[in-house]
Amino acid sequence: MNWDDTTEPTAAERLVGSVADGEDQAVEAALRPRDLDEFIGQEKVREQLDLVLRAARARGATADHVLLSGAPGLGKTTLSMIIAAEMEAPIRITSGPAIQHAGDLAAILSSLQEGEVLFLDEIHRMSRPAEEMLYMAMEDFRVDVIVGKGPGATAIPLELPPFTLVGATTRAGLLPPPLRDRFGFTAHMEFYEPTELERVIHRSANLLDVGIEADGAAEIAGRSRGTPRIANRLLRRVRDYAQVKADGRITREIAEAALAVYEVDARGLDRLDRAVLEALLKLFGGGPVGLSTLAVAVGEERETVEEVAEPFLVREGLLARTPRGRVATPAAWTHLGIVPPGARAAGSGQGDLFGA
DSSP, rough: OOOTTTTTGGGOOTTTTTSOOHHHHHHHHHHSSSSSSTOSSSSHHHHHHHHHHHHHHHHHOOOOOEEEOOTTTHHHHHHHHHHHTTTTOEEEEGGGGOOOOOHHHHHHHHHHOOTTTEEEEEEEESOOOHHHHHHHHHHHSSEEEEEGGGGGGGGEEOOOOOOOEEEEEEEESSOOOOHTTSSSEEOOOOOHHHHHHHHOOOOOOOOTTBOOOOOHHHHHHHTTTTHHHHHHHHHHHHHHHHHSSSSSSHHHHHHHHHHHHTOOTTTTHHHHHOOOOHOOOOIIITOOOHHHHHHHHHTTTHHHHHIIIHHHHHTTTTTEEETEEEOOOHHHHHTTTTOOOSOOOSSSSSHHTTTO
């Protein structure tokens, strides 16, 4: 699809978005850690997972099924590949939306090798019939394939070789308890601290053969929304700027200038984030305002505002969700440099936020 100069980026094309495009996927493959020792951050998860894998190798057994939850871009796919590498096993990668029928899952399971790792991304989006088939496959390493329809249908049991399922989800609460309980190890991926992201950036810069100073890495890390994928994406765009506008080395000044061009501010907000806050503050006096009304004001779909912009704004303490609608916090007014109106109608909900 060709975009003209007036077309705004979609959620998937945002520089600070969590969805990986084709270029991201190719570069991420090159930057991805190969083992747990190389993996930066998630210290508790790494320690626990290391114990699970070491014990399985010592027993000569297949590792327990693993469930990884957390926001996009935190390393769930990378950890699945590390699990396969640590177990010296092949890996098969698929996703929940791709499995819409039990037969789709049966075809994948029946072709697995012994000890193989099956990575199932967005596992919460798998169809219910496939999900029910997965229960037996995870627990008993077999599935019942239904042949025929109606009263004459026959269930043919199919034995499966032992395998390790690694499920990844951004919404663990949507997983039914029977499925969640069948995982031997579950881990929640946390957002990264800036110091951890600085280590990620330095490692990636080294692999990309980019010169970067400590203050340049710190500037990029501070705008990366706690997400390694975004940190690597910003690093590549700052690298481009440094090569074209400077001598190729990334300093704090170069990072600031580059990210200003790409409209990523000091807290990691981009055009969409600021548009939502500006509409909330300037058009609706800080709220409360309904989500649909707010979406219309910024010219975006309701789902885009709710799923793409809001989570980060809420996490940063710039926006609050209330029963009456979205409300800006004092930090939002401060960040955008807008003075809030002096008077608030009693009971609006905004007065409490400002200590009224």
